[in-house]
Amino acid sequence: MRLSLILRTAARLLVPLMILFSVFLMLRGHNEAGGGFIGGLVSASAFALYAMAYGTQDARRALYADPRTLMASGVGIALVSALIPLFSGAPFFKGLWTTLPGGVKLGTPILFDIGVYLLVVGMTLVVIYELDDDGLSLFPRDNRPGTTPPSSPAA
């Protein structure tokens, strides 16, 4: 599929914005609308947009980690946040909070939200990157500069 210069430029502008907004959604999720799930979905759609503009190879390289590793570490972090209260005599999954010197409140629900965020990002990206293997041509292939795409449609 042909590469679009407009889409690439727009993606370069939009992807950081979407990832920033997803982190914002995740952090405010405990008090207001938002949360790890919707934050992860927004972040995964940012990487899907990057993949549509640059191809899944470049998107995988931009993510650094394998999506399956993200899924596993997300579940692990959520499990750790559930196990922490057991060591202080509280029931399983009880939310514990501490206040940092600067007045910032930190607790196990934030850890759980981070775990959910990573799990949703990983799971959605596994599904999206799998679409590329069927040759659906939703994502551009072979976008090295200098090489021409194999089948360029007549304008």
Place this chain on the structure above:
Amino acid sequence: MPDDELRMMELSGPLAWTVYSCLILISVSLMLAVVRLIRGPSLPDRVIALDLIAYQAIALMLMYAIATDKSYFLEVGLVLGLIAFLGTVAFARYIEYISLEATVADDYNE
């Protein structure tokens, strides 16, 4: 005050007129876009109509946020604005793909 959680704020003056007329006008244009989505003779018409519906929904939410003084509708509009763009891009890729398939098939038949 959980009872009047979503009650309209007491707007008055030009702001009230602007908000209410905007709500009515956006609703009418939303209905027209839905008509185009249903009737649209070709696939690109329907994609454009879907795109338009998404942005009209954002406008409706912003007006509603002003009318009810609830700020979290602004974030909903922001998320929808980012995601609607993605959906339109995916549809554009799909249309490009099927038109490419059609030209390849035509070449093969000739």
